[in-house]
Amino acid sequence: MKRIINFSAGPATLPLTVLQQVQEELLDWRGSGMSVMEMSHRDKEFMSIAAEAEKDLREVAGIPANYKVLFMQGGATAQFSLIPLNLLRGKAGADYVLTGDWGKKAAKECGKYGKANVAASSESEKFTKVPDRASWKLDPDAAYVHITTNETIHGVQFQDTPDTGGVPLVADMSSDILSRPIDISKFGLIYGGAQKNIGPAGVTIVIVRDDLIGQAAAMTPGVFDYKAVADNESMLNTPACFSWYVSGLVFKWIKNEGGLAAIGARNQRKSSLLYDYIDAQDFYKNPVAKKDRSWMNVPFTLPNPELDAEFLKGAKAASLSGLKGHRAVGGMRASLYNAMTEAGVATLVDYMKEFVRTRG
């Protein structure tokens, strides 16, 4: 069996022990005589898998009792629409703070259902920072304030949770959910696709304070009404069962690794290893303001784009994969999600050094 070191921005590397367990029980889940893929979502076997996953997620993330946890479909991009449909609650619009392309897309989608007020944006600075909190033009009547805690393409991350007063804070955490401890109670709603820190694409996690749901717009597709989803424990219709199951194994893996405190500390070490090297030399550059640099996605450029292909070719030969940067930014990007090991990052840094030595 061959295993590469996978820096893909998502879908992304998963813990090997989780994959091994999936493989082990693929044809016969714990004596049930079925694959998880073959289980009715109404069977007691799958109901137990689903309930245990939610319980472990609540424990790992410290989710208060007055928050619902939904296992939905459609990815974070579907949520760009479903959030205004569910949370505008008759209000004229919502505030969006833009720190990258994903936040822009979210705001655009909100515009179909209400006013998307851009309260702050770092677009004029090519999304290389989080706008200072003091510059945000928040509307006290906004239905919510939307942020993207980590912009996967630009490598910009909120290092603190902003205070938005009485207006609920809504956060797309697709690429940093469960990457370190956060205080859920500061948020009205948190959402994220599974395919970076959680499990296979197909499941979208929504964590929502229960007083915010139950007022969906009349045009909301019934299957995407948060209240109905919550009341039916995310089984209004058949969920993405297998992705839910693998996500549950990852929640257990996080517990076994020492929880989010240990995971967060490791993620900080991993990103520091790479940023410290980048900052200590002149060949590679990262353009993001130091205080806003992402622990999850590290974009970096070489002195000229003609070197990119050679860098990637050598990386591949060294079993380092998924490093090509997003076309919007260019260069390289190393994604360092939970399942990326410290040894993997060290191997990358060694390769980067060697590339400079031979080609720099």
Place this chain on the structure above:
Amino acid sequence: MKRIINFSAGPATLPLTVLQQVQEELLDWRGSGMSVMEMSHRDKEFMSIAAEAEKDLREVAGIPANYKVLFMQGGATAQFSLIPLNLLRGKAGADYVLTGDWGKKAAKECGKYGKANVAASSESEKFTKVPDRASWKLDPDAAYVHITTNETIHGVQFQDTPDTGGVPLVADMSSDILSRPIDISKFGLIYGGAQKNIGPAGVTIVIVRDDLIGQAAAMTPGVFDYKAVADNESMLNTPACFSWYVSGLVFKWIKNEGGLAAIGARNQRKSSLLYDYIDAQDFYKNPVAKKDRSWMNVPFTLPNPELDAEFLKGAKAASLSGLKGHRAVGGMRASLYNAMTEAGVATLVDYMKEFVRTRG
């Protein structure tokens, strides 16, 4: 390894050879050094998996070139909303022919976006038949006519494709898609969740004639606009990659089994074995009009509901699973999807006979 005989209505049994292949390549897909779950959907590896799945599906189902194939998320229930949002095209409403609970739900959801005209219904006969075509009150100005080709709960199936003249025919085929050959060109749109005849829940297949798309209502969530999905080859956002991959293996399995002609003949034999036995005795009953009986889902009752628990207990002891009927109908239900073997159905009939002998 233990394997039961799984009559679940969905998610449902999958071909063992497919599951074995998934297991075999779970940690390292064909030398890529990654699980399919870990592949970026933009990587050439996953792009090849996705393209090959669509190619095989087109070949197996005989999909004409002027039809788009979409691999979406959200299940058929999400499509209940997305179809009117995409296909009303400024028209006042659509016609719905109701042969069971799923069609009713689809019509109800359409009502949020336009008028859902019930053109025919067998609800007064407890959904035990398809209303005669002559009785349908179709509106020539309807945006489309919606049918549910197979009602999973009631075991009622269209045995022929109705002619709806110039009005596009839209069909929920969640529970009989790919179960036998059909003429796709008679339909405007066909949709179905994967979790019965295709693969793991999470993927929804939409096959749509290309002249019908591109006029979605302004309020349609961008990620669910069929035209945008088609233009982006179902990768507008991260799709349910792993479910897509397993579905592709099932399409290959169908080809290896001899295609839909062979699959359909086997499904007919399987259902005949069970219906012929039910009709030849007085203990078990199926209430559906013989001409409209489903090849996929066979509901049957025992003489009194008190026997149900004992029947199910004995079935479990004989490794026969998933037989409990839907609460809306009661009794038992045996789902005989593509991956259910003829031997499996024969074992069920033997058990039913033995139950009558000892308890009847």
